[in-house]
Amino acid sequence: MKMCDKIKFMRQAKSLSQEEMAEKLGLSINGYANIERGETDVAASRIQQIADVLDSDFMELVSFGERNVVFLTGSENHNVSNILHISNTSNDLEKSQLIIEAQRSEIAHLKEIIELMKALNPRPSA
Numbered sequence: 650m651k652m653c654d655k656i657k658f659m660r661q662a663k664s665l666s667q668e669e670m671a672e673k674l675g676l677s678i679n680g681y682a683n684i685e686r687g688e689t690d691v692a693a694s695r696i697q698q699i700a701d702v703l704d705s706d707f708m709e710l711v712s713f714g715e716r717n718v719v720f721l722t723g724s725e726n727h728n729v730s731n732i733l734h735i736s737n738t739s740n741d742l743e744k745s746q747l748i749i750e751a752q753r754s755e756i757a758h759l760k761e762i763i764e765l766m767k768a769l770n771p772r773p774s775a
Contacts, residue, residue, distance in 0.1 A: 650743065651687060652687075652691075652696075652710055652711055653684060653685050653686060653687035654687075655710060655747070656684065656685055656699055656703070656710065657685045658751070659703045659710075659747075659751065660685075660703065662752075662755065663703060663704075663751075663754070663755075663758075665702075667681055667682055667685065670699075670702060673702045674698055674699065674702065684699075696710055696711060704754065
């Protein structure tokens with residue numbers, strides 16, 4: 650699974666729209682959509698921001714993929730860019746693991762919602 654596909658999958662699993670993601674990342678909707686379509690190179694710092702919004706890990710986003718390119722720039726010299734190619738093959742096991750992780754995350758969020766609802770609407774004593 651390509652990184653752009655994984656980002657889209659994880660966003661949808663969290664029931665976030667592209668508009669919400671763009672807003673959280675300080676991007677235009679078109680700018681964010683370009684990331685999901687794989688039409689733009691994504692800096693490592695942006696990948697970290699995306700991972701944070703998705704409650705994920707940087708390496709989780711970049712570790713799967715047919716061919717992902719990540720630009721890493723040093724803070725001292727912004728004129729130098731290193732290119733890191735990460736290449737892994739995608740298979741059914743990896744896809745299943747992503748689905749399971751998304752479901753676990755959704756269950757955790759639903760449990761939080763239930764606890765908040767219980768706190769707001771306590772049952773009367775019998």
